[in-house]
Amino acid sequence: KNQVEQSPQxxxxxxxxxxxxxxxxxxxxxxxxxxYKQDTGRGPVSLTxxxxxxxxxxxxxxxxxxxxxxxxxxxxxxxxQLSDSASYICVVSAWYSSASKxxxxxxxxxxxxx
Amino acid sequence: NAGVTQTPKFQVxxxxxxxxxxxxxxxxxxxxxxxxxDPGMGLRLIYYSASExxxxxxxxxxxxxxxxxxxxxxxxxxxxxxPSQTSVxxxxxxxxxxxxxxxxxxxxxxxxx
Numbered sequence: 001k002n003q004v005e006q007s008p009q010x011x012x013x014x015x016x017x018x019x020x021x022x023x024x025x026x027x028x029x030x031x032x033x034x035x036y037k038q039d040t041g042r043g044p045v046s047l048t049x050x051x052x053x054x055x056x057x058x059x060x061x062x063x064x065x066x067x068x069x070x071x072x073x074x075x076x077x078x079x080x081q082l083s084d085s086a087s088y089i090c091v092v093s094a095w096y097s098s099a100s101k102x103x104x105x106x107x108x109x110x111x112x113x114x
Numbered sequence: 115n116a117g118v119t120q121t122p123k124f125q126v127x128x129x130x131x132x133x134x135x136x137x138x139x140x141x142x143x144x145x146x147x148x149x150x151x152d153p154g155m156g157l158r159l160i161y162y163s164a165s166e167x168x169x170x171x172x173x174x175x176x177x178x179x180x181x182x183x184x185x186x187x188x189x190x191x192x193x194x195x196x197p198s199q200t201s202v203x204x205x206x207x208x209x210x211x212x213x214x215x216x217x218x219x220x221x222x223x224x225x226x227x
Contacts, residue, residue, distance in 0.1 A: 004156070031213050043118070043204050043218025044157075089156070093213035100213035104156030 002027045004092050004105035012111045017080055021108045023073040023090030031095035035064050035075050038087045038107070047075070047088075077110075085112045116140055118219035120205050126225045127195045135190040135222050137205030145208045146188035147172075147216065148180060150201040157204065162212065163188055195226045 004025045013019050025033070032051045036044035048057045048064040050073070057064045061084075063076045077084055090105040121136045139146065144165050149157040159172030163182040177199060179191045188207075192199060202223050206216040 034215070041221070043206070043220055044216075045218070046215045049215065095213065100211045102159075102212050104158075106154060106156045 002092075002094060002101070002103050004090055004103045006088075006090050006105040006108050008108060009106075010109040010111070012113060013080055015080060015082060015112050015114050019077050019080060019110065021075045021077075021088050021090075021110070023075070023092075023105055025071050025073070025090070025092045025103070025105075027071075027092040027094045027103055029094055029096070030068065030071075031093040031100060033064075033066055033073050033093070034091045035062070035073075036089040036091060038089060040086070044089055080112050082112050082114060085110060118205055118207055118217050120203075120219035120222050122222060123220070124223045126227065127192075128227050129196060131195050132191065132193050133195065133224075134192075135203055135205075135224075136187070137189065137219060138187045139205075139207040139217070140186065141207060141209075141217065142185070143207035143209050143217070144185070145210065145212065145214075146182065147206045147208075147212065148178070148188070148190045149204045149206065150174065150199075151204060151221075152201050159212075160190065160203075164211070192224075195224075197226045200224060200226045 007022045035047045038044040050066045061078045087107040089107045118139045147162045148160040161180040166185045205219040208214045208216045
């Protein structure tokens, strides 16, 4: 069964600290993996996309890693800011012969405290 | 460039009432989607439209209907609302298939009493 599991469910850290969010998936055949940021009361916004051959992708203070062998991804946030408070959603795409399917994780809710 | 817009932002319905959620995008995208988001669960696909004039069921289509009015607009209709349909509904669009980057609207918060 295609699944995407994220951990932790929620996380609280102090402003300026680093943190790492995890995503494990069992989606097959794998096409790509995205991380989205969802601010409270808003729709998700894409942060990064990674394909099978990519190990690392950065977007400012956000760095995503992918280990396709172990089917794990992480999102590392450096020098956190109050504006990083949001839910972070891991989304994995599978590609079949003529169509794709995407599976959403349930997200990690990150709170940054001053 | 407004991106993806949704109306209304909030709605309260009584059980059995009907309503239509509106969605429009100005990015000339081919594909559009309707999702629902419930606490503790990932976004779940209700219906999608890969191109103007086509619609397909997603993971949770029961109790909903959709209409791809033109390339810009994709509406979601609840014919007879039920409390189980209380949720936040998101519309999204992408240039091509669903595995491409999707652009989401701000959401519609629906409460069915």
